[in-house]
Amino acid sequence: MDKDKLKIVMNFAVEAAKWVKAGRPYREPDKVKEIYQICLTCEHYEPQGPGRGECRECGCKLREESVMLNKIAWATTRCPLEEPKWEEESEEYKDIQVNEEEIGPQPPVQHPVKKRTCCS
Numbered sequence: 001m002d003k004d005k006l007k008i009v010m011n012f013a014v015e016a017a018k019w020v021k022a023g024r025p026y027r028e029p030d031k032v033k034e035i036y037q038i039c040l041t042c043e044h045y046e047p048q049g050p051g052r053g054e055c056r057e058c059g060c061k062l063r064e065e066s067v068m069l070n071k072i073a074w075a076t077t078r079c080p081l082e083e084p085k086w087e088e089e090s091e092e093y094k095d096i097q098v099n100e101e102e103i104g105p106q107p108p109v110q111h112p113v114k115k116r117t118c119c120s
Contacts, residue, residue: 013103022093026073029065038085044056055080076089
């Protein structure tokens with residue numbers, strides 16, 4: 001996986017972990033549409049069809065309709081620009097921190113293999 005794709009995956013994983021940690025809060029559908037309209041006018045927005053596109057800054061998929069993998073539908077997210085065009089729905093979401101364990105599945109722990117004895 002190249003660095004850009006890895007960065008996109010990690011950004012999404014961090015945002016998803018923050019959203020889960022906050023209790024999976026969604027924005028109201030009208031707010032999602034409002035944010036989507038803001039994204040439509042952004043120089044980093046790349047259309048991918050009616051009502052959907054991608055942010056070239058963070059790589060996230062954006063949809064006008066609120067769906068599970070739609071980052072703008074999550075109340076814990078904000079625009080990735082240094083001067084964000086939209087922010088988290090609540091002040092309480094701004095300080096959510098996640099650690100490595102909360103970001104995603106971790107590799108399995110390697111346990112020592114026990115030798116089996118044969119009873120012949």
